[in-house]
Amino acid sequence: MSHxxxxxxxxxxxxxxxxxxxxxxxxxxxxWEFEKFWGKGAKPERIVLPAKDFDALVERLNExxxxxxxxxxxxxxxxxxxxxx
Numbered sequence: 001m002s003h004x005x006x007x008x009x010x011x012x013x014x015x016x017x018x019x020x021x022x023x024x025x026x027x028x029x030x031x032w033e034f035e036k037f038w039g040k041g042a043k044p045e046r047i048v049l050p051a052k053d054f055d056a057l058v059e060r061l062n063e064x065x066x067x068x069x070x071x072x073x074x075x076x077x078x079x080x081x082x083x084x085x
Contacts, residue, residue: 035042
């Protein structure tokens with residue numbers, strides 16, 4: 001980062017600097033928000049699945065949805081909202 005021609009009203013580039021570090025600014029902010037909610041030093045939960053269960057999960061996610069359920073879902077989305085009269 002070159003400081004040649006830097007002026008005191010150029011502080012807006014600091015955000016770009018942090019974003020340029022592989023989105024480091026967002027990662028720092030996320031950690032702060034996470035610790036604010038869960039407490040200092042809290043670690044995110046980690047779910048570990050055996051390979052067989054993971055493969056079953058991926059298989060299930062790749063299956064097409066049940067047409068009956070999708071039709072009911074479309075009906076629900078097409079209903080008027082309670083505040084619309």
